[in-house]
Amino acid sequence: MKQILSPLPGTFYRKPAPDQPVYKSEGDSVAPGDVIGLVEVMKSFHEVKSETEGKVKAFLVENEGPVTAGQPLVDLED
Amino acid sequence: MAFKVLNPGLFTTVQDLGRPGYFHLGIPISGAMDRFALRAANLLVGNDEGAAALESVFMGPQLEFEVDATVAVTGADMPARVDGEAKPGWTAFKVRAGQVLTFDYLKGGARIYIAISGGVDTPPSLDSRSTYPIGALGGVEGRPLAIGDIVPLGNGVGIKEGRSVPENLRRLPGSPVELRVLPGLYWRLITEEAGRNFFGDEWTVAPEADRMGYRFRGGRPIQFEERKQPFGAGSDPSNIVDGCYPYGSIQVPGGTEPIVLHRDAVSGGGYFTLGAVISADMDLIGQLQPHTPTRFVKVDMKTALTARHDRQSLLGKVRASLS
Structure with missing residues (x-):
């Protein structure tokens, strides 16, 4: 199965800001370069981008959950 | 003699052993967060222990070499590759002119040290090449590496590859971390x-932790004795x-973190300080990832x-094993 991995350790966010909708929901399609969330570390936020295309099957980390580098964030299906 | 930065990673800076001697003027000591790892990396490639190298946190850079060099990567567990071929950590390897050094995901620790034969030869400021971005001192124009930077190297002796720091x-x-x-x-x-x-409490490393300070949260707030300020x-x-705040001192603004x-x-x-983390444990702090469980242990x-x-x-043994 294709997955999107966190490039960094830190805290994962699914929204660009607390009062805005999530970047992607389950069932949404993603294309290479699409932002699926943010990782916060060292007082800055880094966009997590998909390197592949597919459809979001499941988010594996909840909003504001801790993540490590290389940890799967999203399961994708074709 | 130089290398080109194809991608700087998250935050890659030139660091040596630091800039002591100006602390009384408010100029931080800077230098590698894990100085043991920096020294080991330099020894592996035949440099002076205090030569300038690269410190990358959480994510490695992509570097294209313009010259043949010996390279060693120490500190965090983040596998290096030369034109895609995996290279072991804490071990010297060759990179030929035109080849590209890249890194896999971070597997453990937080900061790698990339030493290159000849050392990074950016201009020193206040006796050090260490980058202090807020003061725009040292490194490349006083800032972290950026895409397209051509970073100069000194004259290397080109030591043979394969030398390794014994495991x-x-x-x-360790885990849990004790400071x-x-x-x-x-x-x-x-x-x-x-x-x-x-x-007594278990703390965790806050994601804000950086080269200025490592913030911890999760323990109970500090209560103060009554006193008139x-x-x-x-x-x-x-x-x-x-x-005064010595290196390693622990401040607790508002008594919370x-x-x-x-x-x-x-x-x-x-801000008042509780005391200081002992010098022997400061290198370890440089290798802590966000959310790492940590305990503080009282010593005399x-x-x-x-x-x-x-x-x-320990450093003496590393020197002896590589001499």
Whole structure:
């Protein structure tokens, strides 16, 4: 199965800001370069981008959950 | 003689052993967060231990070499590749002109040190090549590496590849992490119970932790003894009349989240400090990822000095094994 991995350790966010909708929901399609969330570390936020295309099957980390580098964030299906 | 930065990673800076001698003027000591790893990397490639190298946190850079060089990567567990071929950590390897050095995901620790034969030869400022971005000192124009930078190298002796630091001499934090603390001058300002809680509670590394300070959260707030704030101190009980902050000192603004001051920290200010993490454990802090569970362990001066001596002797063994 294709997955999107966190490039960094830190805290994962699914929204660009607390009062805005999530970047992607389950069932949404993603294309290479699409932002699926943010990782916060060292007082800055880094966009997590998909390197592949597919459809979001499941988010594996909840909003504001801790993540490590290389940890799967999203399961994708074709 | 140089390399080109194809991608800087998250935050890659030139660092050597730092810039001591200006702390009284408010200029941080800077230098590698894990100085043991920096020294080991330099020894592996035949450089002086204090030569300037690259420090990358959480994510490695992509570098294209314009010259043949010997390279070693120490510190965090983040596998290196040369034109896609995996290279072991804590071991010297060759990179030929035109080849590209890249890195896999971080597997353990936080910061890698990339030493290159000849050393990074950016212009020193105030006796050091260490980058202090807020003060725009050292490194490449006083900032972290950026895409397209051509970073100069010194004359390397081009030592042979394959030399390695024996595994029992490598250091990464254990789990759970224990940081030894020597209580300091202001310990009297907090209640006995707060002191017990500080050492009893489990803390975790906050994602904000950086080269200035490592912030921890999750333990109970610090309670202070009743006192009338002296003239010159702020109104919060965590405020003092400005004092000096040694490397490793632990301030707790508002009594909530302890911050261990590290290489790029200021040298003084108006928060009380609980004490200081002992010098022997400061390198380990540089290898902590966000959310790492951490305990603080109270020690006395004798234990601190013995630990410092042990660290020196570990470094002595590394020197001996690579001489």
